[in-house]
Amino acid sequence: MAGAAFADTINGDADSDAVDSPHGNSIAANQQAGTTVEYDLSALIAQQGPNTSRVFVADGDTVTVTITRSGAWLASSAGSPATWLFSAYDISQSGKIAISVPCSALNGAQQTMTATLTGNASNARAITGESLSYIITATTPAAASCTPSDTTPPVITPNITGTLGNNGWYTSNVTVTFAVSDAQSPVTSKSAACDASNQVTSDTDGVTFTCTATSAGGTSSQSVTIKRDATPPTLNPTVSPNPVIRNSSATASAGANDATLPGSGLFSSSCDAVDTSVLGPQSVMCYAADNAGNTNSASASYTVALQITGFSAPVDMNIRNAAKAGQAIPLKFYVSDANGAVTDLASVAISTAPLSCNRTDPPDDIEFYASGSSGLQNLGGGFYQFNWKTPASLANSCKTMTLTAGFGTLSAQFEFKK
Numbered sequence: 001m002a003g004a005a006f007a008d009t010i011n012g013d014a015d016s017d018a019v020d021s022p023h024g025n026s027i028a029a030n031q032q033a034g035t036t037v038e039y040d041l042s043a044l045i046a047q048q049g050p051n052t053s054r055v056f057v058a059d060g061d062t063v064t065v066t067i068t069r070s071g072a073w074l075a076s077s078a079g080s081p082a083t084w085l086f087s088a089y090d091i092s093q094s095g096k097i098a099i100s101v102p103c104s105a106l107n108g109a110q111q112t113m114t115a116t117l118t119g120n121a122s123n124a125r126a127i128t129g130e131s132l133s134y135i136i137t138a139t140t141p142a143a144a145s146c147t148p149s150d151t152t153p154p155v156i157t158p159n160i161t162g163t164l165g166n167n168g169w170y171t172s173n174v175t176v177t178f179a180v181s182d183a184q185s186p187v188t189s190k191s192a193a194c195d196a197s198n199q200v201t202s203d204t205d206g207v208t209f210t211c212t213a214t215s216a217g218g219t220s221s222q223s224v225t226i227k228r229d230a231t232p233p234t235l236n237p238t239v240s241p242n243p244v245i246r247n248s249s250a251t252a253s254a255g256a257n258d259a260t261l262p263g264s265g266l267f268s269s270s271c272d273a274v275d276t277s278v279l280g281p282q283s284v285m286c287y288a289a290d291n292a293g294n295t296n297s298a299s300a301s302y303t304v305a306l307q308i309t310g311f312s313a314p315v316d317m318n319i320r321n322a323a324k325a326g327q328a329i330p331l332k333f334y335v336s337d338a339n340g341a342v343t344d345l346a347s348v349a350i351s352t353a354p355l356s357c358n359r360t361d362p363p364d365d366i367e368f369y370a371s372g373s374s375g376l377q378n379l380g381g382g383f384y385q386f387n388w389k390t391p392a393s394l395a396n397s398c399k400t401m402t403l404t405a406g407f408g409t410l411s412a413q414f415e416f417k418k
């Protein structure tokens, strides 16, 4: 019975603290009611000097034994207070004391046990220098004999593991467990969720787990509602206009979306500024976040190009141009960007694509041709002429011709004759 202090009213002896050897028994927390525990407690009667009075415990003497335990005796059940009961103590009979542990001892409070010892007249004896043992047998009461005094239902504590994002949304798988306890009486029933490892592994606008538990103190309930959005927003970013004229302004749109029902929905989206200073294919980043805090990003592609206007005579823009295959057609055009004329164009590219000749509207003849082979002429101030030497093999075909310069394009339609 470690932790117990021991004293008696025998004068002149030296009390040792509780010794539980050889039995090794103790009233442990949660010990079942109705069990019997035996304690050995010993007191050594101190040796007195030869001329000093001896200590006598004689018939009729009263010895009070006090055992104080610093901690709780028992914590398994509770009951109404009762009186410690001790059997008669007889010095001649090895000092056995029987104690019935009352219900009140079961509720965890510190207890003091007091025994009054009375001897037998015929057994008066002097005890000095001897060891006097008290063997105490404690019998805890049967649970059924104790009147329940629990007035509080079980305490239920939820435990949630998972990554909590924004606005109460979890952004990972979630596990919900419950801890159920009652310090005063046993928990007699629990709902399934109390002992389950409750999992949330897909997005949900709210799933509720409820633990309900009952003890002699009543029934309590705890509910946990989990919202899960582990799906980041999607983006479909675009740039407008595309292609964009060099040094003009353009804007990027994230085209972001985030699911709801279930899901937290889109919280924000944005894009970096569109840089239009460099010709050619470019990209710009866009970003999105949902209300749970999931984020995503994607880039939008766009093309920065020069602006080509034309063509002027002899090429018409609004009808088919009837031309002789093998001739050089003068393509006259103007090149600019947002800052004005572009005067340093070094090259152009020509491509043709099939075009149906099955049309009833009449073509318009190319009024004049250039001489020589293909070549680019810089006419100054952003004006250029490219002499397109058409292949003779184009005879009896219709084509859409596209001129490309600085990623800008300009097209016209042709119907070739021999």
Ligand SMILES: [Ca+2]
Residues within 6 Å of the ligand: 150, 151, 152, 153, 154, 182, 183, 184, 185, 215, 217
């Ligand atoms: Ca309780």
Ligand SMILES: [Ca+2]
Residues within 6 Å of the ligand: 229, 230, 231, 232, 233, 258, 259, 263, 264, 265, 290, 292, 294
């Ligand atoms: Ca989402």
